[in-house]
Amino acid sequence: MSFELLEKFRDPQLSRKLLDRMQGELTEDLRFMEVCGTHTVAIFQSGLRSLLPERIVHLSGPGCPVCVTHESEVNAFLDLAGKDNVIMATFGDLMRVPGDKGRNLKKAQADGARIKVVYSPFDTLKLARENPNDLVVFIGVGFETTAPTIAATMKMAREQDITNLRILCFHKTVPTALEALLMDVHSNIDGFILPGHVAAIIGLEPFKFLAEKFGKSAIITGFEPLDILQALTQMIDWRNKGEAHAVNSYRRIVKDEGNVKALEIMYEVFENTDALWRGIGNIPDSGLEIREEWELFDAKKEFGIVITECPPLAGCKCGDILKGIKQPDECPLFKKVCTPANPVGPCMVSTEGSCAAYYKYKLD
Amino acid sequence: MSDKVLLDYGSGGRASQRLISDLFLKYLGNDELNRLNDAAELSMSGRISMSTDSYTVDPIFFPGGNIGSLAVHGTVNDVAMMGAIPRYLTCGYIIEEGLPMDDLEKIVAAMGEAVKKAGVLIVSGDTKVVPKGTVDKIFINTTGVGDIIVDPAPNGASAKPGDAVLLSGSVGDHGLTILGTREGLDFEAKVESDSASLNHLLVKLVQELPEVHVLRDPTRGGLATTLNEITYSSKVCCELIENDLPIKPEVKGGCSILGLDPLYLANEGKFLCILPEEYAEKALEIMKADPLGKDACRIGTITDTNPGKVVLITQLGGKRLLGMLEGEQLPRIC
Numbered sequence: 196m197s198f199e200l201l202e203k204f205r206d207p208q209l210s211r212k213l214l215d216r217m218q219g220e221l222t223e224d225l226r227f228m229e230v231c232g233t234h235t236v237a238i239f240q241s242g243l244r245s246l247l248p249e250r251i252v253h254l255s256g257p258g259c260p261v262c263v264t265h266e267s268e269v270n271a272f273l274d275l276a277g278k279d280n281v282i283m284a285t286f287g288d289l290m291r292v293p294g295d296k297g298r299n300l301k302k303a304q305a306d307g308a309r310i311k312v313v314y315s316p317f318d319t320l321k322l323a324r325e326n327p328n329d330l331v332v333f334i335g336v337g338f339e340t341t342a343p344t345i346a347a348t349m350k351m352a353r354e355q356d357i358t359n360l361r362i363l364c365f366h367k368t369v370p371t372a373l374e375a376l377l378m379d380v381h382s383n384i385d386g387f388i389l390p391g392h393v394a395a396i397i398g399l400e401p402f403k404f405l406a407e408k409f410g411k412s413a414i415i416t417g418f419e420p421l422d423i424l425q426a427l428t429q430m431i432d433w434r435n436k437g438e439a440h441a442v443n444s445y446r447r448i449v450k451d452e453g454n455v456k457a458l459e460i461m462y463e464v465f466e467n468t469d470a471l472w473r474g475i476g477n478i479p480d481s482g483l484e485i486r487e488e489w490e491l492f493d494a495k496k497e498f499g500i501v502i503t504e505c506p507p508l509a510g511c512k513c514g515d516i517l518k519g520i521k522q523p524d525e526c527p528l529f530k531k532v533c534t535p536a537n538p539v540g541p542c543m544v545s546t547e548g549s550c551a552a553y554y555k556y557k558l559d
Numbered sequence: 560m561s562d563k564v565l566l567d568y569g570s571g572g573r574a575s576q577r578l579i580s581d582l583f584l585k586y587l588g589n590d591e592l593n594r595l596n597d598a599a600e601l602s603m604s605g606r607i608s609m610s611t612d613s614y615t616v617d618p619i620f621f622p623g624g625n626i627g628s629l630a631v632h633g634t635v636n637d638v639a640m641m642g643a644i645p646r647y648l649t650c651g652y653i654i655e656e657g658l659p660m661d662d663l664e665k666i667v668a669a670m671g672e673a674v675k676k677a678g679v680l681i682v683s684g685d686t687k688v689v690p691k692g693t694v695d696k697i698f699i700n701t702t703g704v705g706d707i708i709v710d711p712a713p714n715g716a717s718a719k720p721g722d723a724v725l726l727s728g729s730v731g732d733h734g735l736t737i738l739g740t741r742e743g744l745d746f747e748a749k750v751e752s753d754s755a756s757l758n759h760l761l762v763k764l765v766q767e768l769p770e771v772h773v774l775r776d777p778t779r780g781g782l783a784t785t786l787n788e789i790t791y792s793s794k795v796c797c798e799l800i801e802n803d804l805p806i807k808p809e810v811k812g813g814c815s816i817l818g819l820d821p822l823y824l825a826n827e828g829k830f831l832c833i834l835p836e837e838y839a840e841k842a843l844e845i846m847k848a849d850p851l852g853k854d855a856c857r858i859g860t861i862t863d864t865n866p867g868k869v870v871l872i873t874q875l876g877g878k879r880l881l882g883m884l885e886g887e888q889l890p891r892i893c
Contacts, residue, residue, distance in 0.1 A: 210875050242801075242877020314742060314817070420875055546818075556879040558870065 232547025398453025474514020569688030623752030734824025
């Protein structure tokens with residue numbers, strides 16, 4: 196998309212109009228959750244948060260893949276880093292995620308573990324070819340946005356007879372997690388700004404239950420200020436009329452049916468399974484695992500890794516924050532013990548985590 | 560000479576001497592360096608600005624320069640930011656055994672060109688060759704000295720509420736070029752490092768303006784980090800207008816692909832100038848008259864509202880913090 200076109204979605208005059216309209220139409224306090232970390236950052240980075248009416252409470256949901264990666268999963272990849280003949284490949288966001296005993300990948304790297312930060316899973320093919328005597332283990336963390344590319348990487352590896360690539364598959368799926376959130380009696384959410392990137396893959400259908408089953412409005416939304424403002428104004432309007440709908444407002448990118456090809460590739464390689472989410476616990480059918488036909492790529496099988504529940508980090512409120520029950524600055528550790536330099540929980544590590552966004556962008 | 564740099568070349572023996580005379584003196588030679596004494600004999604008086612920096616950039620060659628030109632520009636600029644005329648540099652090389660001699664020659668030639676342009680002399684040098692794998696190709700340290708020509712010298716702690724904040728041109732070019740080249744990314748629109756010596760322009764500024772409070776080059780950590788350092792030392796707030804920040808569309812585009820923020824990317828040929836409001840226009844005039852400052856503009860104002868903080872007034876008219884960078888910028892997952 197050209198930048199000129201994108202600029203139109205940042206138009207200050209139009210934004211002002213929508214903000215005024217919103218202010219006029221609000222008759223009660225409303226709590227809206229954006230599910231995707233990119234939205235969280237967009238809302239802060241554009242300064243939108245400082246302009247939203249006070250009656251709108253803006254919550255950041257479980258949509259940053261780093262943040263929802265379970266403590267046991269973090270410990271599992273930290274256990275692998277530094278093993279003989281293992282090269283870990285990862286997206287950069289995971290480098291500083293804290294595991295138990297103060298461990299993280301940055302420290303493991305300083306201790307001699309071979310860790311390569313990659314921009315794309317496809318980079319692992321070259322890495323594997325160049326290191327035929329080592330196992331390259333890619334840490335597969337992410338949602339439906341990331342999983343198809345990793346599936347495609349595995350397919351290419353098979354075509355190219357690359358046998359030393361393994362995927363440590365911790366992928367999660369978004370809609371099931373939203374359902375789990377709404378089942379939680381403490382949750383208090385009036386509407387959802389749905390993740391534009393995830394929706395580009397899975398489409399609108401998997402989100403329709405939000406309106407149909409739970410009576411919550413939900414809009415697939417782009418990442419520019421006008422996208423977000425339009426979604427909020429629309430949801431307020433529906434609320435005033437006593438309606439709830441799930442719609443796709445990001446039509447310049449998202450097709451209602453999603454990306455059929457990407458889904459095909461994803462499910463050729465992966466299948467649904469239960470998964471542990473940080474702060475939420477086990478959610479049935481909310482994860483992806485490697486199918487048996489592809490088990491040669493499965494790092495969990497290779498190394499006998501089993502992910503089990505473990506106690507959360509003491510004092511860390513990441514779980515409540517991911518569920519929209521608490522705001523980052525309501526966590527007793529926020530800014531005092533937990534900072535980007537010394538993160539206690541993952542929401543402070545990832546650039547798209549809500550605690551990191553509060554720390555980085557919010558004026559006191 | 561061999562076509563690769565061998566350990567012998569750092570031994571201090573004949574091989575070292577050949578390298579010095581055939582390569583270093585050829586490109587960097589001057590009356591002082593040519594004497595090959597243990598130290599340079601220089602005469603300077605008054606207040607002196609002095610700075611040192613080690614250059615380890617990867618890749619060593621990039622669009623817009625190489626590690627050699629960068630090692631001159633970076634130190635010349637640091638010395639000049641104190642309101643000084645840079646005079647002399649020293650230069651230490653740590654070279655990985657096996658570096659192609661052609662590469663070394665290109666690097667030293669670029670240094671020679673850069674010192675000539677900046678009007679400084681390299682007066683002392685050192686070369687070490689270390690076994691393969693112990694450094695990455697070549698590291699260069701340069702130290703520079705210069706004569707401070709204004710009193711008081713510009714200082715990071717001297718920004719005052721009401722001051723105008725000026726920037727000499729677009730930001731993010733160098734950082735994105737390096738990251739893009741390192742990752743083998745071929746951007747559709749060419750991005751190029753802005754690496755350049757700014758001393759002539761800086762000297763003109765401090766000579767022609769009655770008062771300049773801060774001069775700083777936003778190198779590592781970028782514009783955002785440098786401004787945070789200044790607001791912290793000066794105990795003031797800097798309010799930046801997002802709409803006025805000069806970022807080239809191709810840099811914006813490249814950054815959005817890589818998940819980077821251009822405000823945190825290194826620059827090697829730009830500077831911030833913070834000075835009393837009444838001199839802002841004159842300063843911009845001087846900057847724009849020089850090719851290295853042709854895109855200079857005002858980007859904000861120093862205030863006393865949030866001491867120690869940089870506040871960005873966004874395109875939408877919202878306000879947010881522009882904080883310090885925590886560690887390096889890392890590529891994102893989604």
